[in-house]
Amino acid sequence: MANLPDAAPLPVGHADNPHTWSDYYDLMQGRPPRETLLRSLSLFDAEAETAGLERFTGFAVDIGCGEGRDTAELVRRGWRVLAMDGEPEAIARLQSRPELQAAIAQNLLETREQRFEELILPENLDLINASFCLPFCPPDEFPALWQTLTHALRPGGRMSGQLFGDRDSWAAYDRMTHHTRAQVEALLQPFTIEMLEEEAHPGKTATGEDKFWHIFHWVIRK
Ligand SMILES: C[S@@+](CC[C@H](N)C(=O)[O-])C[C@H]1O[C@@H](n2cnc3c(N)ncnc32)[C@H](O)[C@@H]1O
Known part of the structure; x- marks a missing residue:
């Protein structure tokens, strides 16, 4: 393990952290969708309105979906969704959400247990949602992950999510990916x-x- 400042709490998913992803999923139960997803969806709807449509519904991949707070919102709004996470428990929890049963039965919601390091995506995606998950990709794998994500978006498609900055406490961990503002701007540019x-x-x-x-x-937006 890297030299760590005493004050750096262990990231969830770290082998020595007594709190597991399971604890995190418990704590997230009932939480609303992330603001970045809502912003993305409102931008699609604004475009649809300009084109005389009531709203836009497309095909989204929700990577690092966790227990499904964002997937549930996409399904509620009529999107077709592929939800992916590296943790089997995330997928199991998402699949057991009562409000998702109809979408699963109609094949409007598919799930896949897959790690970022082996990510394979369908092409021409309308939306990739990556809420609070990309920093958990190991730094040496991140450039390939970013390339896979951005390549899979159709022109006009959107991606929403978070990256963690270089001043974040977890930047002390060499298995997590952090970016300076200049690096974030270069990625998004x-x-x-x-x-x-x-x-x-x-x-x-x-x-x-x-x-x-x-x-x-x-x-x-691509
Ligand atoms: C902080 S949670 C975010 C969950 C959800 N998107 C949200 O916004 O609450 C990060 C998620 O990324 C997943 N994850 C972490 N490392 C991963 C990896 N290398 N490959 C795939 N998923 C990973 C975890 O299992 C966890 O469900």
């Missing part, structure tokens, strides 16, 4: 940046440890 917000402040992890958060929230 080939696309139309429809939202880019940075937050940096002391706070707590979902499981209650003190942590400095440095987060970039973004929506891009």
Whole structure:
């Protein structure tokens, strides 16, 4: 393990962290969809309205979907969804959500247990949603992951999500990926940046440890 400042709490998913992804999923139960997903969906709907349609419904991949707070919103709005996560428990929890049963039965919602390091995506996606998951990709795998994601979007498609900044407490861990603002801007620059917000402040992890958060929230259009 890298040299860690005493103050850095262990990331969820770290082998030495007594809190597991299972604890995290428990804590996320009943939480609303992420703001970045909602922004992305409102931008699609605004385009649809301009074209005289009531709303846009397309095909989305929700990567690092967790227990499904964002997938549930996509399904509720009539999107077809492929939800993916590296943790079997995330997929099992998502599949057992009562409000998703009809979509599963009608093949409007598919799930796949897959890690970022082996990610294979369908082509021509309308939306890739990547809420609070990309920083958990190991740094040496991140460039290939970003290439896979951006390649899979159709022209006019969107991606929404978060990257963690270099001042985030978890930047101390060499198996997580963090970016400076300049690096975030360079990643997003080939696309139309429809939202880019940075937050940096002391706070707590979902499981209650003190942590400095440095987060970039973004929506891009290809
Ligand atoms: C912080 S949770 C976010 C879950 C959900 N998207 C949300 O916004 O609440 C990160 C998710 O990424 C998944 N994850 C972490 N590392 C991964 C990897 N290498 N490959 C695939 N999924 C991974 C975890 O299993 C977890 O469900």
